[in-house]
Amino acid sequence: MSQIRIAVIVGSLRKESINKKLALAVSGMFADRFALQRVEISGLPLYNQDFDGDFPAPGLHFKQQVEAADALLFVTPEYNRSIPGVLKNAIDVGSRPSGSNSFGGKPAAVIGTSPGARGTALAQQHLRNVLVGLDVLAMPQPEVTVQYQEGLIDGEGRIDNERTQKFLQRFVDGYSTWLIRTLGA
Template identity: 50%
Template sequence: MAQIKVAVIVGSLRKDSFNLKLAKGLAKLAPPDFSFEILKLDDLPLYNQDDDASPAATVVRFKEQIAASQALLFVTPEYNRSIPGVLKNAIDHASRPYGKSVWGGKPGAVVGASVGAIGTAMAQQHLRNILGYLNVPTLGQPEVFIHAKEGLFNPDGSIGEASLAFLQGWMTQYTAWVQKHL
């Protein structure tokens, strides 16, 4: 079977981000016919419609990476009950100029981890609303609202035992869902 390329968009720039660790941990749980590429967001300029005719090289690169993928995985923290600005900025770049979005039709999923007790529930809901408008079908169940606490990750970065069965089950559902929608 051909390799299924998943573009991973992590909504955090923090070096020791729980969500970056979660993205890497989830990729280790995927079947071998899936490859995950974590896309770089920290070099994207702030979106400005005046730049649509001549986007920065980093924006062109980002849009090409999305276009070259078959599926999407959004892994995001929650900031002030919504998505981080860096994530919204990346989404805006890849959806513009109007009519030239590279998001549409690619199956996606939304997960996230936070130190808060409700995980990233509000951020995920806001992100799902945005993705719905951009014609990105998202996996609805199971939902992944991870409370980031001791033991979530092993020292090697893999998913810890307490969450392993749940997240392996989620990955099984996600990969089957992506295959169904390709």
């Protein structure tokens, strides 16, 4: 395997999303052996079992992007102590119709940032519970919950805090090592 392809799925639609900034920052920390591609979820229709027989084009495109990846990186905000509805919808679209789960068998990591003191710990735990049901192997450690402060990460993905930079680099290094071992690459 020459490059390990990682699909990055951000569970926020907000233009200035701090989780989009986190995804951008982390994506720039991976070695050349990894190719990260952001998979957009904003155009997905709300999942409805009625269209299982004639799946909408945006849903099929999303599923194809997930299937083309070797691994997954979920970057999630925390809304009301859980994952955002748009992220759950993307997971539902990608795992349906029954028998065509695009996520199955893929290794994944889960990270996120929030202004709250706990970061996105509860949302990440909920997401891991959902992923287990989809046959996704979620990396257990290290967990990355970043308490976001204004200016921590700029729009270009640059991190203003050396401690945070090192913390995120440890995650990237750990995830990289885990992926190579898990994928046998």
